[in-house]
Amino acid sequence: MTSRVYIFDTTLRDGEQSPGVSLTVEEKKEIARALERLRVDVIEAGFPVSSPGDFEGVKAIAETVKDVQVAALARANQKDIDVAWEAIKKAASPRIHTFIATSDIHLKYKLRKSREEVLKLAVEAVKYAKKYTPSVEFSAEDATRSDWDYLAQVVVEVVRAGATAVNIPDTVGYTVPQEYYELIRHLVEALKEAGLYDRLESGEVIFSVHCHNDLGLAVANSLSALLAGARQVECTINGIGERAGNAALEEIVMALKTRRDYFERVLGKPLETRVDTRQIVPTSQLVSRLTGMTVQANKAIVGANAFAHESGIHQHGVIMHRGTYEIMDPKEVGWTGSAIVLGKHSGRHAVRFKLESRGWKLSEEDLSRVFERFRQEIKDVLRTVHDEYLEGVLLDEFLEDEYRYRVSSAYVSSLYGAPLKPLAQVEVLDKATGAHRAVTVGVGSIDAAFKAVAMALGYRFLGSEDRQPEGDKDLRLVHFHIDAVGKGTESLGVCGIVIEDRHGHRSAGLGKDDDIVASGIKALVNALNRLEAYRSKGEELKRKLAEKAAA
Ligand code: KIV
Ligand code: ZN
Numbered sequence: 001m002t003s004r005v006y007i008f009d010t011t012l013r014d015g016e017q018s019p020g021v022s023l024t025v026e027e028k029k030e031i032a033r034a035l036e037r038l039r040v041d042v043i044e045a046g047f048p049v050s051s052p053g054d055f056e057g058v059k060a061i062a063e064t065v066k067d068v069q070v071a072a073l074a075r076a077n078q079k080d081i082d083v084a085w086e087a088i089k090k091a092a093s094p095r096i097h098t099f100i101a102t103s104d105i106h107l108k109y110k111l112r113k114s115r116e117e118v119l120k121l122a123v124e125a126v127k128y129a130k131k132y133t134p135s136v137e138f139s140a141e142d143a144t145r146s147d148w149d150y151l152a153q154v155v156v157e158v159v160r161a162g163a164t165a166v167n168i169p170d171t172v173g174y175t176v177p178q179e180y181y182e183l184i185r186h187l188v189e190a191l192k193e194a195g196l197y198d199r200l201e202s203g204e205v206i207f208s209v210h211c212h213n214d215l216g217l218a219v220a221n222s223l224s225a226l227l228a229g230a231r232q233v234e235c236t237i238n239g240i241g242e243r244a245g246n247a248a249l250e251e252i253v254m255a256l257k258t259r260r261d262y263f264e265r266v267l268g269k270p271l272e273t274r275v276d277t278r279q280i281v282p283t284s285q286l287v288s289r290l291t292g293m294t295v296q297a298n299k300a301i302v303g304a305n306a307f308a309h310e311s312g313i314h315q316h317g318v319i320m321h322r323g324t325y326e327i328m329d330p331k332e333v334g335w336t337g338s339a340i341v342l343g344k345h346s347g348r349h350a351v352r353f354k355l356e357s358r359g360w361k362l363s364e365e366d367l368s369r370v371f372e373r374f375r376q377e378i379k380d381v382l383r384t385v386h387d388e389y390l391e392g393v394l395l396d397e398f399l400e401d402e403y404r405y406r407v408s409s410a411y412v413s414s415l416y417g418a419p420l421k422p423l424a425q426v427e428v429l430d431k432a433t434g435a436h437r438a439v440t441v442g443v444g445s446i447d448a449a450f451k452a453v454a455m456a457l458g459y460r461f462l463g464s465e466d467r468q469p470e471g472d473k474d475l476r477l478v479h480f481h482i483d484a485v486g487k488g489t490e491s492l493g494v495c496g497i498v499i500e501d502r503h504g505h506r507s508a509g510l511g512k513d514d515d516i517v518a519s520g521i522k523a524l525v526n527a528l529n530r531l532e533a534y535r536s537k538g539e540e541l542k543r544k545l546a547e548k549a550a551a
Contacts, residue, residue: 002203003269005256006232007249009035010044010210011287012061013073014246015236018293025053025060027290032061034286035237036068038279040249042095044234047073048087049080055087062091069093071137076100076125085132096129099139099167102146102154115150122154126161137165137208144168144175148183152190159196165208165232170221173214173244177224184209184228200229208232211247213239218247223255226271227263237287238295238302250280250301250333258328281334301333308339312347315340319353342385344378354390361546370394377510381494386479388498388508392530398545399537403529404431405457412452412517414445424448428456428525446520450477453524469502472535476500479508482516493519499527507531 012028012035015021023031028045035043045061046054062070070091074080076098088094100111100122107113113121122138129136138158143151155166168184175183184207191197191205199205209225209232211218222233239248253275256263264270284302288295297305307330309315317324318340330336340350351371355362362370374393378385410426421441426449428436438456442448454461459473469476479498484491493516498508507530511522 001201001229002231003267003271004203004231005226005271005273006041006206006208007253007273007275008042008044008071008208008210008232008234009038009040009236009249010234010246011035011236011240011249012057013044013046014210014234014242015240015287015291016046017242018240018245018291021240021291021293023057023290025057028057029060029064031237031283031287031290032065034279034283036065037276038283039274039276040068041232041274042069042071044071044073044097045088049074049083055083058084058087059090062088062094066092069095069135071095071097074098074125074129076121078128081125081129081132085129089132093135094133095135095137095165096133097137097139097167098125098129099141099169100125101141101171102151103142104147105145106142119154119157123157123161126158126163130162134162134164136163137167138163139167139169139208139210141169142171144170144180144183145172148186151183152187155187156190156194156196159191159199159205160194164204165206167208167210167232167234168225168230169210169234170212170218171210173212173218175211175221176215176217177220180209180211180221181224181228184225184230188229203231206231208234210234212242213244213246216244218245219251219255222247222252226256227266238284238293238299240287240291240293248300249275250284253277253280254301254328254333257332277332278334301328305339305341306330307335308341310341310343311345312350315350315353316347319349342378342387342390344375344381351390354387355394358387358391360391360394360542361549363545363549363551366545366548369397373397381483381485381496381510386496386498386508388506389496389510391534392508392510392526395530395533395538395541398541399533402533402537404532405429405525405529407453407521407525408435410449410452410518410521412445412449414517422448424452426452426456426521428453430457445517446482449517449521450524453521453528457528459528472501474502478506482519484516490514495519495523497523497527499524499531501531505531505534507534 045058048055048058058072070088072084072088074084084096126138207230209222209230211221233252235247235249235252237249239245253273256271260270295302297303309318314325348371377393406429408427408429412424413422415422422445423441425439436456438452440451442451462476478500481496483494485494486492495511498506500506507527509523509527511519513519
């Protein structure tokens with residue numbers, strides 16, 4: 001039996017059946033092109049008879065992609081198959097995928113047909129589809145809850161009728177890995193007994209698996225079926241699909257790649273796909289954006305935290321040798337690198353690593369000063385800490401006495417339900433030029449306060465992306481958040497911001513206060529002080545600290 005595993009992507013069919021997902025034809029084409037770049041073997045483009053929109057989508061995809069087979073779904077009847085063929089007939093490599101349920105519960109309540117009738121319909125559908133194309137897949141819907149011997153009879157007859165792929169779906173995500181393994185073995189044996197094993201061995205016919213994730217076992221079940229002899233896996237990007245979704249493509253592909261050794265040990269040869277794994281993350285992000293289905297941060301392979309390390313011990317390990325806590329290279333799946341995330345669990349190693357990557361070399365003593373201050377500073381910060389905060393703490397530690405700005409007083413109004421706008425009046429002291437006052441309005445009280453501080457000191461915040469900065473006082477606010485730390489209305493307001501100047505230099509500011517507007521003002525003044533300190537003394541400080549570290 002071949003060691004090649006065919007990846008049948010059903011993001012655009014089963015994935016599109018996810019509650020709340022609806023893609024336009026253009027969006028479907030964009031995803032199909034991404035799947036072609038990912039080098040899946042088959043794209044199931046849709047269920048053409050189900051709606052005119054689905055028909056158009058399948059047709060457009062069939063006419064767009066070239067280096068991948070395009071499948072269209074059809075129930076086991078002539079009309080569905082005719083419409084499916086009409087939609088995919090221009091594809092470079094078309095496949096008709098016809099299905100009918102085989103479990104007694106579906107036969108009794110949904111189809112209201114006997115086993116014999118269903119068997120006949122399955123065989124007729126395959127023969128009918130074969131008139132259009134040699135590549136015909138048959139799915140026995142709800143296979144895992146079907147009677148095994150009856151299912152085997154259906155499988156044998158559809159293979160005799162010419163099916164080239166026989167899919168054994170776990171439609172309701174009911175099976176478990178060992179049971180599914182045994183079921184696939186049972187079906188392989190049935191083909192042997194029917195004298196059809198040579199078709200399986202030569203790859204003329206393959207068993208396919210299609211697992212839903214109702215018990216969180218879709219990927220495990222799919223891998224188990226591969227060990228039993230299946231050679232096609234039906235899956236979706238990010239695991240989207242009906243209810244709890246389908247087996248996640250990225251997990252299947254990376255399990256086969258990362259545990260190549262295991263499959264080789266058990267089967268005598270590794271299992272191979274043709275997927276370009278570096279396309280996994282870009283494709284995942286595209287699908288997430290177009291479907292509106294966010295990927296959970298801890299999702300394997302493609303989640304934002306899949307390669308992020310926050311605890312001190314893990315960060316130290318990864319900095320010394322990536323393999324200590326990573327079983328895959330993030331670049332292999334399309335990430336730009338492991339993420340050492342600064343947070344309250346970060347240790348000295350991570351702090352040193354981050355500072356060095358921004359050009360700061362510190363002696364052990366100086367590193368301790370920065371590390372301790374950093375720990376104090378982020379104590380109340382709940383979210384991930386941006387790297388710029390660390391540099392800001394270093395500047396506080398060594399240059400705070402030289403900081404230029406201080407807000408002496410601020411009055412900021414807040415409005416509810418009036419046509420007027422919130423007003424801010426501030427007085428800011430600049431060590432170099434004295435006191436400056438400004439009064440302005442804003443969209444909200446924080447906006448008014450930021451505008452007033454900026455105006456008083458001659459800075460300008462560029463709001464829209466298309467306005468280009470012209471001078472050193474033109475800034476962009478690239479990050480802003482406020483957290484309430486504590487309980488109820490007496491919580492501490494913690495504001496974190498990152499600003500960027502026209503040279504791309506970023507400066508972070510943090511402000512904490514019982515009043516959230518005051519925490520915002522503190523964060524802004526902190527960021528501006530750090531920015532000006534870096535501009536005037538940053539390079540000199542870097543040199544001095546590096547000389548001390550080298551001494
Ligand atoms: O889950 C299922 O059984 C299906 C079939 C149509 C293959 O999606
Ligand atoms: Zn399905």
